[in-house]
Amino acid sequence: MRRRSVPRSATPDTAGDAAARALLAREGRAGRRRQAAPVLLGLAAALCGIAQAWLIARLLAALLAPLLGNPAGAAGWPELLGAALLALLQAGLGVAQDRAQLAAGIAARARLRGAVFARLLADGPADERPVGERATLAVDRVEALDGYFARYRPAAALALLVPALVAAAAALADPVSGAALAVAGLLVPVALALTGIGAAQASARQFEALQRLSGRFLDRMRGLPTLVLFNRQEAEAGSLGRAATELRLRTMRVLRVAFLSGVAQELLAALALVCLAIHHGAEFRAGGGDLAAALFTLLLVPAFFAPLRAFSAAYQERLAARGAAAALAPLLDAPVEAGGLVLEEVPPRVVLSVQDVHLRYDPARPPALDGVSFRVMPGETLVLAGPSGSGKTSLLRVLLGFRRPDSGRIAINGKDATLLAPAELRRLSSYVGQRAHLFRDTLRANIRLARPEATDAEVEAAAEAARVMEFAAALPAGLDTLVGEGGYGLSGGQAQRVAIARAFLRDAPLLLLDEPTAHLDPGTEAEVLESLRRLCLGRTAIVATHSRAARATLGRVLELSAGRVVPVARAAG
Known part of the structure; x- marks a missing residue:
């Protein structure tokens, strides 16, 4: 007989949140290469957006200059053609980014689902969880992690890189505008924290309700003839209805948090736009200011907040993933028994x-x-x-x-x-x-x-x-x-x-x-x-x-x- 070694998995942390974070971090490192592609494509699309905003700002400044009593600018058809080409390139990069995100999510789900199935098969009858709960782990829980790897992790990276890039471009045109955008960007995590208190717990409770409903539904469907024989179908239908109502209420609580975070995000974007408009208006009233630079910084506001909006939306994916990972961690992090001996061949007879x-x-x-x-x-x-x-x-x-x-x-x-x-x-x-x-x-x-x-x-x-x-x-x-x-x-x-x-x-x-x-x-x-x-x-x-x-x-x-x-x-x- 020869010896085969089987790696031991990490001992699970006693705290569910810590185990969930460790699982997500480990799987994130495993799929880092695939998740880098949407980040690079997002950066390229942001650069196209900055260049497009500059060309449009020059074109608008040339058109508005006569109305303001200034000499007509030199911008014209070349800027318009360049902006159109950059818009097409940006759209193409967006499509490529979506596909890269989809591929990253598929790869992460396949890797996780394979690990879950391997552990369930290895445990076999020793796993005393009901069949419905095991099916939920392998299907629904893994599916809930798709958004984390496909959207949240790339969005988190872009939420740091793109706003810094846009703020730097705005600062080159007008330092005060760049500083204002930077301050608005720093307020976004505060808004997310204020609106997201308890959201992770709400998401975890939502998944617990989903797991209970899935397990109960599967078990009752298997035992449907028995329920009919004992005339219990109406009572079980009522129980399933109450479980479904509980799931609906918990889902609405999670959606309420997502709505509040979106409102906070839009409020910050509106405030940033108002501040920039007031600042440049004051400069023009004082007899100074650069119209092209003012328009450029105003046009950069949507580009600045776009990755932050994407991050805010994807933040809910993180909350859902934390709840799913907390359920998967005890299974995936359970210690694997040390590898044993492997038979060279099966003996024809045994004592x-x-x-x-x-x-x-x-x-x-x-x-x-x-x-x-x-x-x-x-x-x-x-x-x-x-x-x-x-x-x-x-x-x-x-x-x-x-x-x-x-x-x-x-x-x-x-x-x-x-x-x-x-x-x-x-x-x-x-x-x-x-x-x-x-x-x-x-x-x-x-x-x-x-x-x-x-x-x-x-x-x-x-x-x-x-x-x-x-x-x-x-x-x-x-x-x-x-x-x-x-x-x-x-x-x-x-x-x-x-x-x-x-x-x-x-x-x-x-x-x-x-x-x-x-x-x-x-x-x-x-x-x-x-x-x-x-x-x-x-x-x-x-x-x-x-x-x-x-x-x-x-x-x-x-x-x-x-x-x-x-x-x-x-x-x-």
Whole structure:
């Protein structure tokens, strides 16, 4: 075996805000190269705007000079043509900037969504979040970060660079005007801070409401038949309506903050324009002043505040991103278990030895496993029996690598299995659970999920061994018949045979079965047990079950109770 190293992620900060900031900063550094393109294009567009304002100011000054009793200026068609060309260039740069921002957002979302999916898949059943919440994390929360990377970060950079550039250009024409614009620019963060107090908390509460609504809606849609049977559909519709109303109210609070910040921004722009007009008017009344310079500085006011308006609008994206990042950080920043050993090849047979294994999920609760020990040889089937909560499923989770035991030893062929990477434990095993989950695809594709590179002949052989062909032959397209999501269109026994066919196709030396005949009628259970007996031949098999038929027919029985092995009573001799 060779050792593979897996990097550890940073330990999450105890404060949600700090963890969110760290996540956003880390992802911002990762996408810095893509985010530089819209900034450079925005700077180029700003330079075009400054040059265009100067040409227009000269043209207007030449037109207005006779009205003011001054000699006509020299500006004319060249300035008009130059301004038109600069306007076209500026529009083209704006389109290119939008595309660059879109690309930056797409790249950031793809990177984050890949990381979220990787962590969710790595945690597997150990992640106890409801399915709706996990779907919200991978879809809505990641989607909410798009504006932060596509708009906010470029806008924040341009809000610093472009106003400074415009103020410098204004100062070259008139120092007082440049200073006035600089002061107005410094007041913008103050206005944003005053209008944005509590906005981050409002955005976080909005996302919490969205997550609750998404999770509840998905769970209720899945359980819709049950709700109808118990006549609870009206009550649940009312609950969903109240959750939707809560989301609407929280969304309106966030929008109210955005509206107030926009009003403050427009008020500052109007004040800056009035101040410049008063200043230049006073100069003209005093008999001085440069008309072209005055018009130039007035025309620069929109160019000065345009990136600040964009930043103000994008600031709401930052608030939304902080709320989304606070939810994603615990998942993405959770410590990754150290890399384990990787098998060079899967052994054809395994001897499984479990010695004094302990596992506790919560210190306040009794242990799930309390000193469990047993040994299973190749070709032997061990039946784990016992009441619910006795530790059967917990033991299977440990053997599948989804939980690490607190103490004890698990050996495969005499070597410590806890040194293996969790994925390697799953390479060694085939698993069949209580309910087979079938995807909306053909029967053939659902079976091939166990080994995607398998040939059609191998898939058909596995289907034959699991007795899938007995019912598939009567379907319109045989194994190529499309089944609905969750196995819609098949009975429970038929879906379970498909799961057994997956195990046949995987052909792993260790077989782990968790209540494989639960929810089946006696006739169907007998048929499934027959398939399972064939599946267990030559393999090391562990079956967790309540079924008396399984206990009687599959193999040696190990009784569990409260996480302990129940001693077998010996007959007096």
